[in-house]
Amino acid sequence: MPNYVEKNSSKPGQTQPPAPEALLARLRSLVPTLSRGPAQVGRAVLADPQAIVPMTMRQLAAHTDTSDASVTRLAQAIGCTGYREFRALLAASTAVQTAAAGPAGTGRLPADIELDDAPAEVVAKLLAEEQQALADSAAALDIAALTASAEAICAARRVVITGIGASGIVARDLSAKLERIGIISQPITEGHHALTAAAVMEPVDLLIVISASGETADILEPLDAARAAGIPTVAITVRPRSRITAADHVLIAVAARESGMRPAAMSSRTGQLFIVDSLFALVYQRRAEQAGAAVTTSHQMLAPRRHRKDPS
Incomplete structure (x- = not known):
């Protein structure tokens, strides 16, 4: 039986740009693995993707208190050649996400559980996070x-x-x-x-x-x-x-x-x-x-x- 290889990879481990509907899902999984600068940019994108779309690379770097290099590294980590391609992909992604409803249709992260949360709030936050995990996995699935x-x-x-x-x-x-x-x-x-x-x-x-x-x-x-x-x-x-x-x-x-x-x-x-x-x-x-x-x-x-x- 032959070995199989990952779809669309010209060489093992090479990252390819996701489909627009899968961009935010991939970014959510990617941010914890990045160094401080690119991760900070990634969190800003997830917090309000629509607000990021019109920004130039320099504006995004200033908005996140990072650097042009950090913005570029985030774009490349996603699989884009640079920020221009990433911004175009993000614009397409926000158009898709805007049409979706509910927590799975937004780029925002579910709120973390706090020590003083009431039981009903804990359940609600867990539900939102589980729904997000399912929606993201379906969107990003190859x-x-x-x-x-x-x-x-x-x-x-x-x-x-x-x-x-x-x-x-x-x-x-x-x-x-x-x-x-x-x-x-x-x-x-x-x-x-x-x-x-x-x-x-x-x-x-x-x-x-x-x-x-x-x-x-x-x-x-x-x-x-x-x-x-x-x-x-x-x-x-x-x-x-x-x-x-x-x-x-x-x-x-x-x-x-x-x-x-x-x-x-x-x-x-x-x-x-x-x-x-x-x-x-x-x-x-x-x-x-x-x-x-x-x-x-x-x-x-x-x-x-x-x-x-x-x-x-």
Whole structure:
């Protein structure tokens, strides 16, 4: 089975400009990975994208108390050649966003949870952030990469899915879904186990790695080992400028932003689970007959347990 490469990349890890509707989603994920100057510019753009559109590069630098170089670096980090291209893309993006309704249709960040927030306010802020994560992930999703990933799963003899910490929850979820429709799948949530599993995989297998940061050694090491052995790989990450993107594999980016009071990566996990559900739906489409039969069989096997009478 051949290796797959990221859509529209002339070389591994190269960033391409997003579609206008995906610009703010990508920017939200990108800002935490940038140095102080470009990050400051990025936050200003997200705070009021419509106000930024008419600004020249010098005006934006003054507005953000940064420099022309910081503005240029932000534009290039997004995938644009310079500020002129970035401003044109931002103008198109604001036109699209203006037509949308609700919190997912704005460029503003959801408010962070504060220590003195009332319970109802905490719930409302969490809801807004979860909705934003889903909307951003859908807007920024590379459909070609998602499709290539689904095809790779269908072609594989077995699928090994590895994730550490909160990403391990997502790995187990995807594995359970695939097993339910008859695909041999193994979730791995421990680094040493992931490395030894990668060492015995073969090119007819598929390795899927899930990492919010894209920098976790327990993910990068088995990924490198699999690639060196010619094993097809898929990476799902929140950080498009991390080390996990510097490889010739399918890359699926998740758009998410965590607030200071959310160390458990809840927002990124929401985006990851959305990607997993989308990926599973595409796999099911391609294996509809086998998948339907497997689901029917599992339902039949579990039916007696669901309707078992209470012995008391």
